[in-house]
Amino acid sequence: MSVGTMSRKEDLWLACKPKTCCYVATVIPTGRDVWRISRTLQAPPWTFLRYFESPEPRRDAFALDGSDRRFRLALAKQPSRRKKTPPPCIFLMRTNGGHHRCSLGDLRPASCRSFPSEVTQGGVLCLNPIGCTCHEWNLSDVDVAQERALVETRQQDGAEYAAIVARWNARVAAASDDARFDLPAYCAFLLGAYDALAAGAPLEPSRE
C-alpha cells in the first residue's frame, strides 16, 4: 500500500497541469512501444495509431505497396473541436478541474519517457523544445544516469524497430507488383515479430 519513491522528473511531470507536450507533439512510437501497449491494453494497434507519409527516407518508414512511398506510425490524437490548439494525444486524460494525466503511465512510449533529454557527444542534455510550457528543464531535474538509460533504451528500441521495418519492407518488395497492404496488416506483422522476440527468437537481419 506504500506509494514508493518517484524520481524528481516523474514528480515534475505528474505535477504538470496542462501537459502541453501531449498536445503539441506528434508521438512517434517504436514497434516495441506499439507491441507493449497493444498487448497490455488488449487493444489492436490500429485503435490507437495513425500513419502518415514520410517526406524523406527513414529507417522506421515502412512500405504498403511496391512504390517508393514510405510511412511512419504516430500515436493517434483525440477528436478536438478547438481550432487554435492541436488535438491531444489519444491517451491523454483530462479531469474536470483541467489537470491532465497520461493514461498509459509506465506503458508510455520510450520517446515520451525520455522527453526532453538527448545524449549528445556522450553527455546527457535536457533540451527545452517547443511543447513544454510548464517548466524549463535542466539537469538538476533529472537523475542523469537514469536519463541516459532512458535515452539509450529509446535508441536501442529504435535500432531494433528499424531491423523489423526492413524485414517488412523486404516482404512488401517481394510481393507481386499490384499487392497492397494496409495498417492492420503491418500491425499484425509487428506484433508477431515482437511476440517472437519475447519468446526468445533472434532478431533476423534485414533481407532488403
Place this chain on the structure above:
Amino acid sequence: MSDAPTTPCGTCGICCRSYVVPVNGYDIWLISTRERLNPEEFIVAYPLPKKNAESFHLSKDGFNCALALAKKGEFAIERDCTFLVQLGGGHARCGIYEHRPGACRTYPMTLFRNAVIQRKDSRCPPNAWSEEAKRWPSWRVSLKRMDMTFDVYHEVVARWNARVDQSPEGTTYPLTTYLNYLMNVYDRLGQLDAQLGEEALARVRENWAALPEHGDLSDESVNHDQYPWVTYLSAAREIIDEFYPDVASQVSIALLRATANQGTDPPRHLIPDDVWEAAGAKG
C-alpha cells in the same frame, strides 16, 4: 509486459458508463498519491437517501453523503467515468487501470458464501466471462481486499461523523476538510501496511471478517493467530483514534458486522438464481 489473462473488457466499457462507482478512503488515497491528483479532481460527494456505514456528513444535521468517482462533465449516472479513455474502433480503456478502485477491480464478481460468482445484475454482454475466467484467483484477492478496505473505511467514517456531531452548533465543514482527513489517515494506514509487508497483509485479507463458529473472540480456547485480521483492525483503529483526540473511540462497525453476519446471507439481488438454488438456499 503484463501476464494478466485476457478479459472481455477491452472492447466494452459499459460498466464505466453505467454506474456510479463507489469509492472508499483507500481508493482515493491510492489514486491521489499514485497519479498525483488532488482528490477533488476526480471525486464527487453525493447525498444518500439514508444513513449507512460509509455515509458521512459535514454538519450535524447535514445530508448523509457518500463518495464516488466523478464523471466526464456534469455528474450523471450514464456518463463516462472521468478516467475512461476512448480509443478508436469502439475500444475504451480505464486510464488508471493499475490504481482503479476496488469496485471496478472486482466487477462483475461478488462473494457468495465465500465463493466467487458473477453478479446477477452485471451489465456484461452474455457469456462475456467464461467459466475458467470466473475461477481466476485474482477475483478472490480483489474481493477480499475490497471487503477489508471498506470495513476499515467504515471505522474512519465513524470517527469523522463523531467529530462532526461533537462540533459546536452551526459548524459546517467543507468537503476538502473531510478529504484532507482521509488523506492523512490513509497515509498512516499505508505505513502500517508497509510495516506488515505483502505476505502478512495477504493473510489478513484472506481471513478477513472470519470468526470462530461460536462468534466469540474473547473465548480463551480461540487461537488468535488464526484471526490476524482482528489484530490488524485493532492496529488500524489505534491509528484512526489518533485523529481528533477529543473524540471518544467509536464502536467497531467491522467487528459488529462480522458477528452479525455469522451465518447470514448476502443481498439476494446480487446472486444468480441457479447459484442460489445450487447452494440450497431458500428463494
